[in-house]
Amino acid sequence: MARAQVTDLVVVLPGILGSRLADAEGRAVWDLSGPALLRGLRSFGGSVSALRLPKDTGDGDPGDGVVPVGLMPDLHALPGIWHPVDGYTDLLRWLERHFTLSVSDNLLTFPYDWRLSCRNAAERLKGRIDLELERWRASAPERREARVVFLCHGMGGLVARHYAERLGGHEVTRRVITLGTPHRGSLRALADLVDGGGLRDPEPGAFARSLPSLHQLVPDHACMEGPGGLAHVRDLPALPGVDEALLADAARFHADLRGTPPRAELFAIAGAGQPTAVTARYAGDRLTLASEGDGDGTVPLPGGARPENGPAGGRPGGPAAGSWAAYEQHGSLQNNKAVREALRGLLGEEPVLPPGAGQLSDPAARLGVRVPPVLSAGVPYEVTVTAPDDARLMAELRPADGGRPVTRPLRSLGGGRHAAAFPPPEPGAYRLSVGPVTALSLIRRSAL
Template sequence: MARARAQVTDLVVVLPGIMGSRLADADGTAVWDLSGAALLRGLQTFGRSVTALRLPKDIGDGDPGDGVVPVGLMPDLHALPGIWHPVDGYTDLLRWLERHFTLSVADNLLTFPYDWRLSCRFNAERLKGRIDLELERWRASAPERREARVVFLCHSLGGLVARHYVERLGGHEITRRLITLGTPHQGSVQALADLVNGSRPAGPDLGAFARSLPSLHQLAPDYPCVTGPQGLAYARDLPGLPGVDAALLADAARFHADLRSAPPRSELHAIAGGGQPTPAIASYADDRLTLRPEPGAAGSGDGTVPLLAALPADASGEGCPVTESFTPYEQHGSLHHNRGVRDALRDLLGHTPPARRPEHPAAARLGVQAPAVLAAGDPYEVTVTAPDAQLRLTAELRPADGGRPTARALHPLGGGRYAAVFPPPQPGAYRLTVGPVTALGVVLVTSLTQRP
């Protein structure tokens, strides 16, 4: 017998992360819509035509006037090598929400695609306009909905857009709670490395495009993260970093400072992935950043966003629970598919603070390291860390287009470390799933391989 759907009278709004919105030009022609099976064959074309999507210098919080508009969420695995890591799409999340709650897309379950190239402030203003209209419509649709409020469910960059609306544009007055999944509230050193180091060898050259994006600069770390003669320094205080627009980086610092100065007037739940090898600091030499984990906190993060940056700097912790119960062992790009995250969402969408859950069993506390982008001809190497040296683990590499998966047993290396090597995959997008032999699927890692 099917379980009854939980009653939700609020308006639930889903915001994706960077690259998570499909973009089209003024004629309706897709300019960013590469996911799943189409990802590989479209990346090189995108690399050749990306000049048209570059933003003008000194755009600030403005609209470039190029006719590009957001038209929906990315449905499947998507990535741009050199700009963030691969991310799974949002179709499955929306279907799960509709199955388990009295939510319906275009009714009280809204998606907010946005032009992810642009400033979070610009997109927050657009969000305000959309919410003003939609909440009025929803409240007027039935007497029991007159007191409805808004619940934001945000992945990654989407959390910064929603926070600016809630904390700086008056959105707290109608917001019940703001839920963020893997949002880099204090930035991510990975974004800084994408700017400084540029595209990886396996991808098209997107350096000039990346440097023009206010959004990518707003993802850069807002904490001391680059080692120098005087210790750790803010990136904005290091003149001459290549690949960085100094004006955009300075403005990003002001953006984060504005969020820090805003009083915490709405309930914020920051859910962050943990247990994955995650860079938190960097050293700079020979015009490149070399990423390293935070000293004493190896494996603390979701592979992209370290735990130290997953909670707002001014958060007391009372309204922003980032405890073991809310830090699933998961990679950044798949947090919205994680079963533990969805268990927490069941409670959060029911207007009740989530109950503390049991500690993760040893078999679930897996840290997975695998390449986000793989050059043609290279073997696909997977390394796993676990607290138990006696586990039987397996890894499954599955093509995103639904092709036949390949499985490999992970061999123990001693000290709770395991490894497996897959032969060089064919060009394409892949999902890697790692878990115990008896319960495959504890940790989901998305990864991309492509032929340069």
């Protein structure tokens, strides 16, 4: 099949943890993915203190010589910072197969130091775009009017939006496409700040709490349950683990995006159908994710698909020129089949919008999956799925190093709930797939 013509510059931005980092001598300081993930995490705790940021870093650079050197290629995670995310190599290969795009030519990746403020990353993005777009436009006469299309996963969408809306990037941006971007924040980020995602490890916890970026992922709306109703996180000064100055600055960051008249066309794609925390409460020195709603398991659906809670499929120049959702977990959105079908229409100069607003996924793929992102050694791996009672489902647990997979049929528990349990896996990184018995389709990727 012929590749679709793209004359613009396409730039892929990863989410938090999605960029490989190296020190001034070129030695890797964050590059844990795939089969090496577990081995690296065992030793990473001893060096994480060296990556901790000084308290007064703000939007600046800590001067520690750490630089981004590329995107994470495979499954990666850092327990206590963010949940598992599949890498970006497969996405880049898919883009090259289906469009006239080539890595380092008109398909660029923008790795950034995900520890730092989104404003810092956006400033660096501006410098990169200024150079690369001039190069691309000068390479052929038909490219003189080329613009930039940003394809962003997670936090990368906040970086691109700040560049486009606050740094003048709208003048050269055709559109910003976000996948699972926490436009209104994620309670998972707050949980990681308060108690390290439940791990209670002092070193990763202190590291997480030094990051402006992680604070910028905390919800900026009223989501904390209390006697007086819902309150903003910033209105709870006694909440431990949160840097009040960083949190206040994060609120200003989001207010700036909301307060700027939309100038760049935004298309937001989110994950749906997965149990996702929407409110939390703090009591007894413990943060509890109190109530659940729709989302991708990490980012609630309104925050991932409708940046300012605007209507789905809104007018161009409004909260979102288009917004849709696919039944998928946050870490796998970039590799979801339905999402990629939507991207086929969104990467051209004139977007071919998916039919209607709302869901992208085929009904057969509308599964909600609940699994632990991190599992202690010796504990069975339990999977719970929401699907019609008469669905016949199978789960497959596959080692990330290519080892032999294990499959289990899911039994119906009634009320649209299905479950399966795997024997305690050997320590390592795994991918879980859940789908119909007749055609297993990927719905969840996770690390153990």
